Amino acid sequence: MKISFTINGQDQTVEVADPYTPLLWVVRDILDLKGTKFGCGKAACGACTLHVNGEAVRSCSYAVKFAEGAQVTTIEGLGTKENPHPVQQAWKDQVVPQCGYCQPGFMMATAALLEKIPNPTDEDIDQNIINVCRCGTYYRMRKAIHQAAELANNSTKE
Amino acid sequence: MKARLFTLFLFCAGVLFAMHWNRPKSTMEVVEEPPVVERENFDKMMSVLTHRRCVNCHPNDGVPKQGEDSHPHNFGINGKQDSHGFAATNCASCHQAENNTYSGVPGAPEWSLAPSSMKWEGLSPIEIAESMMDPKRNGGRTPDEVMHHLTEHELVLWAWEPGVDAQGNPRETPPLSKEEYIRVVKAWFEQGAVIPAAE
Ligand code: FES
Ligand code: FES
Numbered sequence: 612m613k614i615s616f617t618i619n620g621q622d623q624t625v626e627v628a629d630p631y632t633p634l635l636w637v638v639r640d641i642l643d644l645k646g647t648k649f650g651c652g653k654a655a656c657g658a659c660t661l662h663v664n665g666e667a668v669r670s671c672s673y674a675v676k677f678a679e680g681a682q683v684t685t686i687e688g689l690g691t692k693e694n695p696h697p698v699q700q701a702w703k704d705q706v707v708p709q710c711g712y713c714q715p716g717f718m719m720a721t722a723a724l725l726e727k728i729p730n731p732t733d734e735d736i737d738q739n740i741i742n743v744c745r746c747g748t749y750y751r752m753r754k755a756i757h758q759a760a761e762l763a764n765n766s767t768k769e
Numbered sequence: 770m771k772a773r774l775f776t777l778f779l780f781c782a783g784v785l786f787a788m789h790w791n792r793p794k795s796t797m798e799v800v801e802e803p804p805v806v807e808r809e810n811f812d813k814m815m816s817v818l819t820h821r822r823c824v825n826c827h828p829n830d831g832v833p834k835q836g837e838d839s840h841p842h843n844f845g846i847n848g849k850q851d852s853h854g855f856a857a858t859n860c861a862s863c864h865q866a867e868n869n870t871y872s873g874v875p876g877a878p879e880w881s882l883a884p885s886s887m888k889w890e891g892l893s894p895i896e897i898a899e900s901m902m903d904p905k906r907n908g909g910r911t912p913d914e915v916m917h918h919l920t921e922h923e924l925v926l927w928a929w930e931p932g933v934d935a936q937g938n939p940r941e942t943p944p945l946s947k948e949e950y951i952r953v954v955k956a957w958f959e960q961g962a963v964i965p966a967a968e
Contacts, residue, residue, distance in 0.1 A: 726857070
C-alpha cells in the first residue's frame with residue numbers, strides 16, 4: 612500500500628505491506644529520521660511524539676494509513692541549528708537534557724502546547740506535558756517551557 | 770338443611786374465586802407495571818448500557834475510566850472542561866479512528882467522553898434511562914434521535930469491537946450480541962420507550 616504525506620515540508624510516498632504499521636516505524640526505519648524515539652510502544656511515555664497537522668500525536672500508536680495527505684513534523688523539522696525553534700533554544704539555555712532520550716518527544720509536545728496556549732501556567736504544563744523522563748529532568752523542563760513561551764511571544768512582538 | 774346451605778356456600782365461594790381470578794387489570798396497574806415483554810426489552814437494553822464499555826466514558830466526575838476494573842484513565846487525563854481532554858494533549862493524541870492492535874490503544878470515530886450532562890456512572894438503570902430520554906441532559910435529542918444514536922453511532926457500536934488492551938488481551942464485550950441489542954433497543958422505542966417505575 613502506498614501512502615503519501617508531507618514530512619518536514621517535503622513530499623514523501625512510502626510503500627508499506629501493512630497499513631497499520633506505526634508511523635514511528637516509517638519515520639525512523641524508512642525515512643531514516645532517528646530523532647523521534649521509541650520508548651514504550653503503548654502510547655504511554657511520549658518519546659515518540661511528533662506533529663500531524665500541527666497536533667501532537669504518539670506515533671508509536673498511529674497507523675501510518677491515517678497520515679495519508681497529512682503534514683507531519685518531527686523534531687528534525689522543528690527548527691535548525693542556525694534558527695532553532697524557541698523550544699529548542701530554551702532547552703539549550705536551560706541545559707535540560709540528561710541522557711536526552713526522552714527530550715525530542717517533550718520538545719514536540721511543548722511546541723504543540725505553545726501553539727494552543729502561548730503562556731501556559733504550571734497547571735497547563737502539568738495537564739498537557741505528561742511524557743515520561745527516566746532521568747527526572749522535569750524541573751528544568753518546566754523552566755524551559757516558561758522560557759520558550761517568553762521567547763516565542765517576544766519574537767511575535769518583534 | 771345444613772347440607773343445602775353448605776352446597777350454596779361452596780357455590781358462592783367458587784363464583785367469587787372465579788370472578789377474582791379473571792378480574793381485568795386496572796389502567797393504573799398497567800402504567801405502574803409495564804407489560805412483561807416491554808420490561809424485558811428494557812432490562813436487556815440496560816444490561817448493555819450499564820456495562821463498563823459504555824459507562825467508562827460516561828463518568829460522574831469528568832475522569833474517563835479504563836479497563837475491566839474501571840480505573841481512572843492513566844496520566845491524569847480528564848474531560849472536566851472539554852470532553853476531548855486538554856488543549857494540546859487530548860483524546861486524539863493517542864486514540865485514532867480505529868483500535869490499534871499493536872499498542873492496545875482503543876479507537877473509533879469521534880472518540881471522546883460523553884458530555885458532562887450525560888453522567889451515567891453510579892446511576893441505576895432507571896436513572897440512566899431517564900437521563901438518556903431527557904432533552905436537557907441528552908444533548909437535545911428527540912426519542913427517535915436517541916434510538917438512532919444508540920443503534921447506529923460507530924462509537925456506541927465500538928463496544929462490540931473493543932479490540933485488545935495494552936497486554937494484548939481482548940476487552941470484554943457487553944452481555945448481549947450487537948444484533949440482539951439493536952433489536953431490543955428498537956423494540957423498546959417502538960413500544961413507547963416506557964421507563965419502569967422505580968422499585
Ligand atoms: S513510544 Fe510512543 S508513547 Fe512511548
Ligand atoms: S533525559 Fe533521560 S529520559 Fe529524559
